[in-house]
Amino acid sequence: MDRATILVVDDESGVREALCAAFESQNWQALEASDRASMWEALETQQVDLVTLDLMLGNEDGLSLAQALRERWNIPILMISGKAAVEDRIRGLEFGADDYIVKPFHIKEVVLRVKKTLDLYNREISEQSNILLDHAMFEVQRGVLTHLDGTPVELTGLEQRLLALFVQHPGRILTRDEISQALHGRDWSPDDRTIDGHVARLRRKIESPTTGEKLIRSVRGVGYVFTGQVRIARDLAEPADRKRDDDRQ
Template sequence: MATLLLVEDDEQLLSVTAAYFELHEFKIFQSADAAGCLRVLENNHVDLIVLDLTLPDEDGLVLLRKLRTKGDTPIIVVSGRTSGDDRLAGLEFGADDYLCKPFLPKELLYRVNNILSRTGVNNNTSSISEFHGWVLNLDDKSLFSEDNEEAQLTRHEFQLLSALARHPGRIYSREELIDIFNDLEGPESTRAIDITISRLRKKIEKDVKKPEIILTVKGLGYKLSRNSSS
């Protein structure tokens, strides 16, 4: 599992970005300022840093220069400073990439994965998830029951179920679930998520009117229950 350090003083953006990358199986450290960033790095291994330049206690470019004197951990600058001079300064100070705000989480994910692949960091996790008598194989994208009967899933059903199965018990909002889709043809509305969940339940629940596997958390979203009685 790859580890990211997100350095961002916008609390909402920090929370949303962290949740998105956790959905994609990253371990996340967070900091809202330069001092916190340095503390995290003193005590933890980090595979990549995503760095905002506008921080409350120190200019991000100054922090970037400090980080470069301490090591060669890849750094992606994510900033509202959009001029060509700003981007050039970020790269000259040692950033591996520069992404202007506002940005799509998917684009940041692609850039992170591209850099990690070049540095040889593998973000693969276990390819098998087992839950409630089902076995989900992430490699061949199959789902089998304990009786070895296969449930035929569409691509989007598989992606959604995979996200839920990685973190049983965690509640995902409909908006977070929309973000798991890596292609432009994925669901773009919360209603589409509801429909996909309904179709999944028809394939894996014993009683779709009383689901025991994929649970609705009123007002919040969905979760995969930890056991059949939860």
């Protein structure tokens, strides 16, 4: 990615100044917004790569603001809030946040989380990749999913394409329109529940019954995001291959 542009949305000038200074020290461009109107203006006039959004933005509801942002732009959102309860964190993620940080925060932590989120959104996985999921291997090109013990997982052709779509965009929220276009070549209709059905069936097949980890998370009113760890199998094999080569020398 070229120089990233981060939009800092917060009604406290001190917080905006601190975050902007930290982001600019990373050679990112930092923009400021203190309310909904200035946020929309920045998004409509600038190429923004990530938004940090204060949950309590004056009289604004940060949750509905995050959801509205998601409906118009596919931009990662890092939500910042003074609410530390687990329920508040979950609601923030459900309404479209990619990450959730509690005030008071450490600047270095915010910078690291921004870096991680940007990396996830810009990570490219080719159709030739073999992907290691939580407890299975997925061959993207062939559409073959196999448990690590060698047991095959039967996927329909549509489920193969859906899983490939998710693992090629890990950490990125995919709207129902994007999913419908990828699977059916048409826009999604609010009356159409087939996308939700496809995702539900795929979840049952790919999520581990032992760990209970959710690999696909729903984002209310928007779509779905693949939150599982995506590792390219060939990259993991390289150290072992090099070790075997060293042993032979």
